[in-house]
Amino acid sequence: MKKIFKIILRTVLGIVAFVALFLLAAFLLSIWTVKKQSGTSADVTIYILTNGDHTDIVVPVKSQVTDWSKEMPYQNTTGRDTTAKYLAVGWGDKGFYLNTPTWSQLKFSTAFRAAFALSTSAIHATYYQAMQENNNCKKIMISNEQYKRLIAFVNDSFKRDSAGNVINIKTNANYGTSDAFYEANRKYNMFYTCNTWANNALKACGQTACMWTPFDRGIFYHYK
Template identity: 70%
Template sequence: MIFKKIARAIAWIILSFVLFISVYLLAVFVLSMIPVAKEPGTSNNVAIYILTNGDHTDVIVPVKNAVKDWSTEVRYQNTISRDTIAKYVALGWGDKGFYLNTPTWAQLKFSVAFRAAFALSTSAIHTTFCNVPQIGTDCKKIIISNNQYARLVAYVDSSFKRDAQGNIINIKTNANYDSHDAFYEAKGSYNLFYTCNTWANNALKACGQKACLWTPYDRGIFYHYR
């Protein structure tokens, strides 16, 4: 009798898990296809870009313009190269464990994936200084107004965790992807419903650009920029 009860409990757990995954994937597909429209009738002042590596979306902005000078906080000196030539900086939010402990998907540990999926770890912002991005299927250029850019700046600024003096916190690490990037402590936790791509999608919403109603993956965003 007890074995039947155990078997029923296991079957119920498996069924519930399968049902949850099915509903989640359906929501991902449907909500990613529902567009949030671009704000109409605004001026064209600032060129920004969205860039995907196939899994993760970065927002690329000018290092310095009349609205914001990112280099006063996202410092060139925090990169290995300390090169000050780059005129753009890519900004991406994500799980700190993924960023610092998973150089490739082949090295992904179950513990890192589990903690990320269920919001059990902290987050980080990854910044990379770069030149003008090359537009293609993985990179789209968007022209926005100064007012919209100010809203984007405010959104990104609000994602940084700050110390008691109000400074953003550079993460000292050897896990850099190249010689032009750096990591910073961030607010929030990565989970199944709020991923790096959700953050980027919300960045587009913040500055009044085309976006998904909701998406956890990059293809949802880029579907609307075909």
């Protein structure tokens, strides 16, 4: 019994130590600022948007650089509203997106598979008529060149078919009438989360970001 108790105790202590180190690293690397690229023009308006847990990158649907409605058609949403002016793009675990509409419905199996990269990922794209700046939505001005780098980062996140087209996920798990899901590259895990992806998107286009963060609070800390 003593041996079993020691094994259990060591296991519990090991888990506690791991969680503590993870949270410490998340805190320290979140407040470690990656400074924005200086000396650039303000050509394109983008936003970072959070629901309190998950960060999206919001871009204009149409600009002189690209037209996102050609890559992710309005017709893939149930509302098919072609007047939307902004597109919020987020990356995350496919199980979370499709099977967990609210935190109260989160299953242990879904969380476990996501944390340890045992699931696949998806892109969630939501069309908006307008964006309103507040504590959960911050405006960022970037140059056309920086926007091209952001576009490349997002495009590289999509899984594509043999013809090079993004793959729309047919589902009834949409959050509303203006969103759609797409197959994505890479696997979600506790070290590379939806917020890590968004933070890396900011890095890709030369904007203020964290060194690393798994949480949305790390990103928005730098945009108070």
